[in-house]
């Protein structure tokens with residue numbers, strides 16, 4: 001459960017002929033419990049890819065499947081974490097996490113148990129009754145991740161989830177996500193601008209071309225961890241110094257640079 005497949009996927013926004021061709025012939029298979037990051041220039045269609053897996057957008061051509069079934073609408077097997085945390089400001093942390101569960105028709109006792117587990121998982125227990133505005137950006141994003149995890153989805157879709165955080169908080173959250181991915185592995189499609197983040201977090205990194213976005217290259221970056229005995233390198237700064245990390249990062253940067261326009265944007 002939880003595999004994702006893009007098969008010959010194209011997307012055109014607006015009228016045929018005069019529309020915007022966002023994606024062209026995307027082919028990508030993400031295995032069960034695999035963590036794949038997509039990097040690519042701004043506007044190349046990364047978010048559109050994610051939205052199609054979520055069921056918010058339909059492809060114009062080709063098929064997007066999850067667990068072997070074509071996606072036609074959103075569903076409880078997929079949870080999304082956005083860059084803007086998308087919390088309800090008038091609800092507490094606990095109530096925000098509870099929101100998704102409400103559709104599941106579980107007895108209150110059962111829901112409370114799940115919420116408690118999610119609060120624990122994200123180190124939020126002491127903030128359960130706080131409102132979002134009382135929390136830092138990092139804490140708010142923890143709530144959004146807890147809200148996604150509590151649904152027990154097969155697939156976790158993350159669209160630049162740490163893009164709005166300051167550098168230090170971002171590192172903490174990256175390390176946290178590595179920990180989560182180990183204790184509670186899911187199929188993850190993770191979109192980011194940050195090359196280091198992609199290499200640090202993912203099993204494979206897909207590089208996209210500029211618009212219309214195609215998959216240019218898919219790199220297996222697991223070797224960064226296996227080769228160097230990952231357990232000795234819990235912290236991102238240790239990993240970032242590894243020769244294997246540096247060479248993959250440089251390769252991705254070069255590949256992305258080729259996709260920039262003449263003005264370098």
Ligand SMILES: Nc1ncnc2c1ncn2[C@@H]1O[C@H](COP(=O)(O)OP(=O)(O)O)[C@@H](O)[C@H]1O
Nearest residue numbers: 013014020022041042043044045046047048049
């Ligand atoms: N709902 C929409 N209507 C029209 N154009 C859109 C829509 N969503 C995205 N686009 C266009 O599709 C292209 C890809 O967008 P997006 O997937 O957001 O790129 P990225 O996330 O890589 O920055 C962009 O040119 C964007 O303007």
Ligand SMILES: [Mg+2]
Nearest residue numbers: 046047048159
């Ligand atoms: Mg985007």
